[in-house]
Amino acid sequence: MFWLNYRALYLERLESRRLSPVYVANVAKALERFTHYAGLQERELETINQQDLDRFTARRVSDTYRNRPISSRTINNELRAINSALAKAGPRCAYGAARRNYGILSSIPPFAELLREEQRIPALVSPEQLARFIGAARLATVPRLAECSPVRFWSATLAAAAITALRRGALLRIPRPPADVLIERRILILPAAMNKTGQELELALGSEEFVRLLADLPTRPGEPLLPWRTMRGRPMGCGYFSRVFRELQTAAGIEDNARFRLKDLRSTAATETALRVNSTAARRKLGHSAHTHTLEANYLSGRVQPVDQETSETLARLVLPALAAPELRIAAAS
Numbered sequence: 001m002f003w004l005n006y007r008a009l010y011l012e013r014l015e016s017r018r019l020s021p022v023y024v025a026n027v028a029k030a031l032e033r034f035t036h037y038a039g040l041q042e043r044e045l046e047t048i049n050q051q052d053l054d055r056f057t058a059r060r061v062s063d064t065y066r067n068r069p070i071s072s073r074t075i076n077n078e079l080r081a082i083n084s085a086l087a088k089a090g091p092r093c094a095y096g097a098a099r100r101n102y103g104i105l106s107s108i109p110p111f112a113e114l115l116r117e118e119q120r121i122p123a124l125v126s127p128e129q130l131a132r133f134i135g136a137a138r139l140a141t142v143p144r145l146a147e148c149s150p151v152r153f154w155s156a157t158l159a160a161a162a163i164t165a166l167r168r169g170a171l172l173r174i175p176r177p178p179a180d181v182l183i184e185r186r187i188l189i190l191p192a193a194m195n196k197t198g199q200e201l202e203l204a205l206g207s208e209e210f211v212r213l214l215a216d217l218p219t220r221p222g223e224p225l226l227p228w229r230t231m232r233g234r235p236m237g238c239g240y241f242s243r244v245f246r247e248l249q250t251a252a253g254i255e256d257n258a259r260f261r262l263k264d265l266r267s268t269a270a271t272e273t274a275l276r277v278n279s280t281a282a283r284r285k286l287g288h289s290a291h292t293h294t295l296e297a298n299y300l301s302g303r304v305q306p307v308d309q310e311t312s313e314t315l316a317r318l319v320l321p322a323l324a325a326p327e328l329r330i331a332a333a334s
Contacts, residue, residue, distance in 0.1 A: 020198035030078035122267030136252030165269035
């Protein structure tokens with residue numbers, strides 16, 4: 001079987017399982033890039049070897065995006081997608097996950113080794129940073145809408161990102177619900193097709209002031225809630241949104257260490273919810289399963305929490321009196 005035919009078969013299988021369209025699209029991009037980088041356009045599946053995987057990894061490591069290297073996490077996500085696709089073509093076994101393999105290959109397929117990832121503590125956005133951004137938004141000319149000033153748009157967008165913890169794509173596309181849902185129930189509904197997990201989510205808005213801010217936006221039920229569109233009503237892209245978001249802060253002269261990204265508001269929402277409420281509420285805010293450890297591993301593990309301070313204080317009460325004992329002072333002096 002040719003690789004291109006197998007790739008189409010594998011993607012068709014993913015789509016039939018009703019997985020998140022976002023996930024399927026990302027897998028398709030990874031496999032397309034693998035096809036191009038490893039030169040698999042006219043090759044058979046059986047000929048793919050370890051050198052092809054190494055060549056792909058080397059090319060990907062040397063790639064840049066906006067003049068920056070591609071992160072190890074992004075590359076590893078692509079390698080996992082490629083590994084899963086190749087593994088599914090492998091031989092069937094009588095037990096385990098391999099029972100569902102296609103059995104196209106008679107031997108175990110090659111496996112790409114993952115890169116080492118540097119874990120960084122997600123950034124937190126302060127009220128002062130938000131205030132400076134809104135000051136910068138007074139210079140904005142995008143979006144150009146007669147019924148909604150740029151400052152009004154960016155205020156609603158930052159508030160929505162900080163309170164709902166939505167990812168960029170979902171934030172810009174989430175539909176405006178009917179008035180009884182938005183104003184009376186004070187919730188938004190994220191369709192399953194827009195959610196990375198493939199599940200429909202209800203998002204609590206809480207504050208009446210926040211609800212009024214969203215309700216006053218010039219959008220109608222069923223349309224994207226945030227009017228990220230041209231004067232002619234056509235939606236604008238996520239990449240353009242991020243570029244404007246970054247350029248606003250640069251044009252306003254905000255220092256590098258005071259700038260933030262939209263995803264930092266999601267990190268802020270998760271961390272503050274975990275610290276001020278509990279981890280269960282933070283997982284719900286992120287839309288994560290109760291069984292995942294992403295919150296602890298990526299948001300909390302490297303950050304000082306109240307319990308850490310309490311633990312250090314307890315240890316200090318045990319250690320410091322002993323260090324102040326007369327016998328130890330005499331020994332240290334000698």
